[in-house]
Amino acid sequence: MNPGKVEWNEENKPQPDMELLEQWISRQEDQMREDIAALIRIPSIADQQEAIPGAPYGKKCREALEQMRAFGLREQMETEDIDGHCLTIATGKGNVEIGIWNHLDVVPEGKGWIYPPYTCTEKDGYLIGRGVQDNKGPAVAVLYAMKYCREKEILNNIKVRQILGCQEENGMPDVEYYLKYKKAPEYSFVADCGFPVCCGEKGHCIVLMETVSAVEGILEFDGGTAPNSVPSFAHAVAENKIGQKSEETAVGISGHAAFPDGTQNAIGILCGKLKMQNFPEQTKRALEFVERLSEGGYGEKTEICCSDECSGRLTCNIGQAFLHEGHLRIVIDIRYPVTKKTEDFLPKLQTEAAKSGIRIIGIEDSRPYYMNPEQPFIQTLMEAWREVTGLEGRPFVMGGGTYARKIPNAVAFGPGQERNLDRLGLPKGHGNCHCADEAELFENLKNAVKIYVFALKKLDKRIKEIR
Known part of the structure; x- marks a missing residue:
């Protein structure tokens, strides 16, 4: 993600200890790659229907938590299992807790991959595999920032707790469980976004609709894997009046539902x-x-x-479509501006749908959130970004949804940075999160470690002022 125009700012130069930090990161590179690859190998698609004691989102999500816990123990940090809903890894000597949130669940891989989705392939400086962007690569970057702070004994006034969930991609019940049984950190940032600081997120509404009557002549209809992904493939089987069957398919261009520019929805193409x-x-x-x-x-x-x-325009994505007892059902992902409410657009949607014999049968709504960008916590994070990168930017609002919308005193902060996926030679629609051949520039993840280290150092020094 590139949240806005940035410019070089010669006044924001790195601190003198940048060279030592870069040398340290260089020594960690091979282990970082191995850790990311270990997580990518686990197809941690959350499925509450597979819940067992200690694994409320299925065995593979549990396996991902255990793998991350092993990393934390290896680095001599405190770990805590929150009944399989979350894992925490903590370091620091202070009494004020700063939370850094990541998730280890991923969206289904979908179709059309050139590279194996659950193998971490490296090409031209990029790592390719489901989760390298969203959100396993970032989770490892955060861990290494914490590792550096622990080794250098930087955190004397704050305690940093990395909190890793396993059901972020569908409703975020994991973070709700955590906040029900554990005290929220005094301040938090979520490492599941773009730099610099996301100080607000659009409202997120999931709408389930179906035809009032059965759709005659359509025997099969299947498209999409998740509401928050633009579907790249859809398939249907139709039957005409004399019993002849025909098969129709459609290929679209996938992407994240919150960022539809450049995508093409295969479900809509198939309906056409x-x-x-x-x-x-x-x-x-x-x-x-x-x-x-x-x-x-x-x-x-x-x-x-x-x-x-x-916050810009409302976005609307039909992420899934299928037959249910002969009725066509669609699952719609709507991201709406921070100054709007569902009452501003759902009645219009309902009226339009009724004209076509379609009704709303279910709604889930997560309200927008917004934090004043002048808040000292946000300004401290912005300073870290500027000092490491030499770039100037400003806090922004986005359509993507992160844990930040559920957590008090939270924003989203990186690690997304500019990347040129063209050099990988991938087909259009490949390479981004929620897409086939999800890819991340390894240099970006290393740079994120630097930014997070600088941010934590500043927070440790200023926590009394920020509070």
Whole structure:
């Protein structure tokens, strides 16, 4: 992610100990790669239907927590298992707790990968595999920043606790469980975003809709793997009036639901193909509505679009579509501006859907959040970013959702930085998080370690002022 224009600022030069930190990171590179690869090998897709005692999100998520716990113990840090919902790794001597949050669950791999999704492949300085961006690579970067601080005995006024969950991608019940049974850190940042500081997030609404009547002539329909991913593939089987069956497929361009520019929704493309067939009028109207709703990624053809100056436009993604007892169901991911409410757009969506024989059957809403960018905690993080990078930037608001929206006194802070995926020669739509061939520049992760070390040093020195 590149959250905004940045410029060189010659006044923000690195501190004298940058060279020592860079030498230390250079010595850690091989181990960092191995640690990231170990996590990538675990297909930690959360599934509460596979819950067992101690593994509320399935065995693979539990395995990822155990692997991370092994890293923490190896580095002689305190670890605590929060009933399989979260793991914590802590270091520092102070009484004021600073939380750094990551997640170890990943979205399903989907289709079309060139490289194996659960092997960490290195090419041209990039690491490729599910989770290298979102959020296993960042979790390792945070751990190494904490390791440096522990080895150099930097943290005397704060205690830093890395908190790792396993159900971030679907509802975040893991962080809710943590906050129910554990005290929230005094301040937190979530390492699951872009630099510099994300001080707010759009509202996040998941809407489940279905056709009022069964869709005649469609025997199978399947598209998408998760609400927050733009689907790259969709498939259907249709039957005409004389019993002849035909198969239709559609290929789109995947991406994160919150950042639809450059994506193409395969579900909408498939509906556009199907509507040309000789279906009953009711089925055609439903297909046309789904096609309109999925086009462009901003809901503009259904009159739900809205925006504000602070956070930009509402985004709308049909992430999944399937048949349920003959009815077509769609799962919609909507990210709406921080100054808006669901009441501003859901009635319009409901009215438009009803004209096409579709109704809303379920809604989950996570309200927007926003923290004043002048707050001293945010300004301290911004200073660390500027000193390490020599770049100038400003706090921003985004459509992506992180744990920060659930946690008191929290923002999102890196580690996303500029990257040129073109050099990998990947097909369009590959390389980003939630996409096939998810990739991250290893240099970016090393740079994140530096920024986090500087941020923690500053917080340790200034915690009394910040409070």
